[in-house]
Amino acid sequence: MTDNVFDPGATRERRVAARRASERILSGSGAEATVGERLAQLAAETAGLPGLDTRVDMYGDGIVAELEGRVAELLGTEAAAFFPTGTMAQQVALRCWAGRTGNRTVALHPLAHPEQWERDAFSLVSGLRVVHPTREARPPTAEEVRGLEEPFGALSLELPLRDAGFLLPTWEELQETVEAARERDAVVHFDGARLWECPSHFGVGLPEIAALADSVYVSFYKSLGGISGAALAGPATLVEEARAWRHRYGGNVFQQWPAALAALAGLDRELPRLPSYVAHAKVVARALEDAFRSSGVPWFRMNPPVPHTHQFQVWLPYPAEALDEASVSFAEETRTTVFGVWTPSPVPGVSFTEVTVGASALGWTAADVRDAAGAVLRRIRADDGRADGGGADDGRAEH
Incomplete structure (x- = not known):
């Protein structure tokens, strides 16, 4: 060279x-931490957490179930389920909604994560079809959602839209866009990998944001500094169905306590x-x-x-x-x-x-x-x- x-x-x-x-x-x-440094960091960050003297989780109980309850409480939803990845969580959520609405078409932005970073998993793995309300590098508007030329079963909104510059609509614009989807008889899913930092911009709390949607995905390593993992939150019946699909997708992992502990520590440390x-x-x-x-x-x-x-x-x-x-x-x-x-x-x-x-x-x-x-x-x-x-x-x- x-x-x-x-x-x-x-x-x-x-x-x-x-x-x-x-x-x-x-x-x-x-x-960039080494394995040893990350282990030491995890031990230090979780030293004061309750339940450390209980046994490790097995297939999602114990500390994982505690994390799920914490997320549901923070978002104000009936239930939440832990997933090893956000890619899996969102595929499962929108696959479940497709079955319930009878429409496998999902409206989302072409710069959204499923279109940019998931190797066409929506279509190749989950059999979903995508339409784009807009190709502008900004969140879609209510008018664009109303103007889609074909029916769609779900509207997925990435909050914030990372590849467009971490952009968010105003709170009023978000409400109007959600209402436009409802007028089209569609459900609304929030791709909230970075939802945790949105309340400052919107001027409302996490429960108010989550209440606009039918389901919400959040990440534990983006914003919160966790190791990995995500959660899907929403109605208890949807979450119950999502757990079944999580198993089918290979996401019912034997033990996940390091990721769950890091997520709980991140919620305590970084969220405030x-x-x-x-x-x-x-x-x-x-x-x-x-x-x-x-x-x-x-x-x-x-x-x-x-x-x-x-x-x-x-x-x-x-x-x-x-x-x-x-x-x-x-x-x-x-x-x-x-x-x-x-x-x-x-x-x-x-x-x-x-x-x-x-x-x-x-x-x-x-x-x-x-x-x-x-x-x-x-x-x-x-x-x-x-x-x-x-x-x-x-x-x-x-x-």
Whole structure:
């Protein structure tokens, strides 16, 4: 390999090592821990939880059943069932609704997780058919749901819509979209992998959000820092049927106590902190804007301009490998991690990254963010392939 050949694998190894050595981290989830470190962390986080002296779970009883009850209580639903993955939970939920409505067509956004990241599992495994209310990179509107040209049995709404920039509708828009589905005699399912951080944007609690839908899926490792796992919540009859399908799909795992314990710890530790993360994400986003403007970036995009949750996208007119090198080398030399991995966009020379504001970012002031982000950008040479702007004149045009 020559010095001019970009090696993503080597860059990833450097990024992980630099992040592990960092004393300050602005963005990320901390998934780089070793097995031993994660075991020690789990023991420390769960030391005060009740029921540790009871036997481990077997096929979903014990600590798993306790977690299910906790989720149902938090969401205000009749019941909840633990699933090893969200992919399985959502397939089961929508398969159950298809049987009950008599319609196997699901309306969802083309950027939603089942369309982007599940290898066509809806159709290949569960026999479901998908229609798209819109192809715009935003949540669908009530008018678009009403205007679908064919019947559909269920409307699935991803809250927030991650691949569009962690976007959420307003509370009023969400209510109207749900009502539009009801007018079409369809049930409503919330793809709530990151539902936990939505109350700040909507201005209502989790039970009020969940009450709009017929079923809700939530994740335990996104937002809550768990190991793995998900829950499907809704009416007791639906959850009972979902448990049967969970077994058929191979999800009735013999023991799941590590994931359940980590989820319970995350609900205790992270759920109360999420509003502070969401609030601080707005501070971080504004500080990054200031850094980009003062650094002479030809143009940039914050998506959304004001974060809806504690996560948002940053788009810059540089190749991903140049941004990765600048970010990693800065972390190696200063023990300060600002950005995670950069992803190339379809437009040559334009890249984006996802910023996740968590506990490690709360100690960062706006000045800290401006200084560190500006220092990363200064590492990119002028000839590193700046794009022509991709259609935007400058940063101010995007805000």
